[in-house]
Amino acid sequence: MSFSEQIKQIKWDTVKASIYNKTANDVAVALSKTKRDLEDFKALISPAAQPYLEQMAQLSNQLTQKRFGKTIQMYIPMYLSNECQNICTYCGFSLNVDITRKTLTDAEIITEAKIIKNLGYDHILLVTGEANKTVGVDYFVNAIRLLKPFFAHIAIEVQPLDQEEYETLIDEGINTVLVYQETYKKDAYKKHHPKGKKSNFEYRLKTHDRLGKAGIYKMGLGVLFGLEDWRVDTYFCASHLSYLEKTYWKSKYSISFPRLRPCAGGIELKSVMSDKELVQLICAYRIFNEEVELSISTRESERFRDHIIKLGITSASADSKTDPGGYANPNTNLEQFEIDDTRPTKTFIEVIKNQGYDPVFKDWDSSLQ
Ligand code: SF4
Numbered sequence: 435m436s437f438s439e440q441i442k443q444i445k446w447d448t449v450k451a452s453i454y455n456k457t458a459n460d461v462a463v464a465l466s467k468t469k470r471d472l473e474d475f476k477a478l479i480s481p482a483a484q485p486y487l488e489q490m491a492q493l494s495n496q497l498t499q500k501r502f503g504k505t506i507q508m509y510i511p512m513y514l515s516n517e518c519q520n521i522c523t524y525c526g527f528s529l530n531v532d533i534t535r536k537t538l539t540d541a542e543i544i545t546e547a548k549i550i551k552n553l554g555y556d557h558i559l560l561v562t563g564e565a566n567k568t569v570g571v572d573y574f575v576n577a578i579r580l581l582k583p584f585f586a587h588i589a590i591e592v593q594p595l596d597q598e599e600y601e602t603l604i605d606e607g608i609n610t611v612l613v614y615q616e617t618y619k620k621d622a623y624k625k626h627h628p629k630g631k632k633s634n635f636e637y638r639l640k641t642h643d644r645l646g647k648a649g650i651y652k653m654g655l656g657v658l659f660g661l662e663d664w665r666v667d668t669y670f671c672a673s674h675l676s677y678l679e680k681t682y683w684k685s686k687y688s689i690s691f692p693r694l695r696p697c698a699g700g701i702e703l704k705s706v707m708s709d710k711e712l713v714q715l716i717c718a719y720r721i722f723n724e725e726v727e728l729s730i731s732t733r734e735s736e737r738f739r740d741h742i743i744k745l746g747i748t749s750a751s752a753d754s755k756t757d758p759g760g761y762a763n764p765n766t767n768l769e770q771f772e773i774d775d776t777r778p779t780k781t782f783i784e785v786i787k788n789q790g791y792d793p794v795f796k797d798w799d800s801s802l803q
Pocket of ligand 1: 518519520521522525526527528529562563564632
C-alpha cells in the first residue's frame with residue numbers, strides 16, 4: 435500500500451493522543467533497545483522524553499559517530515529564481531507578495547558558481563520557487579549543464595516533478611532532490627497553500643514515490659515547523675521515511691529541520707518549537723534511524739548551530755544567501771527568508787574543527803559507502 439493510502443488510515447488526533455500519553459517508562463524502554471520502531475519514536479519525541487535529553491544526546495552522538503565518523507558534510511544553496519506561481523502563507527516568494535522577481539541568466543549562474551567554488555564548496559543545492567513556465571525542466575537541464583563542471587554533487591529543491599522529468603534530471607547529473615511536505619495535516623496544508631499547483635496535497639505527497647521509481651541517489655524529507663503541532667507532523671514524516679526506506683531501498687535519505695523564519699508576508703505561527711525541542715527531535719531521529727542524514731541550515735542561530743554539531747547532525751550549510759544572485763550582488767529585498775547565522779564559511783568551519791570534527795567539502799558520500 436502506498437504511503438498516500440496509508441496516511442488516510444492514520445488519524446491525526448489519535449496519533450497526537452498517543453504521543454502525549456507516552457510515559458517515562460516508554461522512553462526508558464525506547465532508549466534501552468537496539469532496534470527501534472515508530473512507537474519508540476513517538477516516545478522519544480514526546481514531552482515525557484524531555485527529562486532524558488542528556489541521555490538522548492549522548493546516545494545520538496555515539497550512533498552518529500559510529501555511522502558517519504566525526505564529519506560534517508558542507509553544502510551551500512544557490513538560489514536560481516524567486517519566481518513562484520503558488521500562494522504559500524508563510525513564504526517571501528509567494529505569488530501575492532510584492533517583491534522584484536528575478537531568474538538568473540547563464541552568465542549570472544556562472545558568476546555565482548565561481549564565487550561559491552572559491553569558498554571551497556563541492557556540494558551545491560539549487561533552489562527555486564515553483565514557476566514551471568519560467569523555471570521548468572528545460573531551465574534546470576541548462577543550469578545543471580552549466581554547473582556540472584564546478585560541483586561534484588548537485589542537489590535541487592524545486593517544484594515537485596513527474597517521474598519522467600526526474601529521470602531526465604538524473605541523466606543530466608543531479609544526485610539529490612529535497613521536497614518537504616510542509617505539513618501532513620491535510621486541512622492545514624490546504625489552508626497554507628490556497629493557490630497554485632502546490633495546493634494539490636496528494637501530488638506533493640507522492641513525489642518521493644516518483645523519485646524512488648526514477649532511481650534518485652538521495653531524497654530529502656521534512657516538515658515546516660510552525661504550521662502545526664511539530665510532534666504529530668514529525669511522526670508522519672518519520673512514518674513516510676520508514677515506508678520509503680522499505681520501498682525504495684536503493685536510495686539514501688536525509689531529513690531537514692526548517693523552523694519558520696520571519697519573511698515578507700509572514701504569518702503568525704501556530705506552534706513555536708523551542709531550541710530544546712529541536713535538540714530533542716534531532717536526537718530522536720538519530721536514535722530511531724542510524725542511517726538517515728540529518729541536515730541543519732543557516733535558518734538557525736550561531737549558538738544553536740555550534741551546539742548541535744555533536745548531537746547527530748551530519749550536514750550543514752554556511753554563508754548562505756537566499757536571494758537569486760545573492761553571492762555576487764546581495765539584495766535583501768529578493769530574499770526568501772532572513773537567515774540567522776550569517777558567519778562566513780571559514781568562521782563556521784573553525785567552530786566545527788574546534789569541536790574535533792572535520793568539515794568535509796568533497797566526496798563525502800562515496801567515502802561513506
Ligand atoms: S514555499 Fe515554495 S512554493 Fe511556496 S511560495 Fe515559497 S517558493 Fe513558492
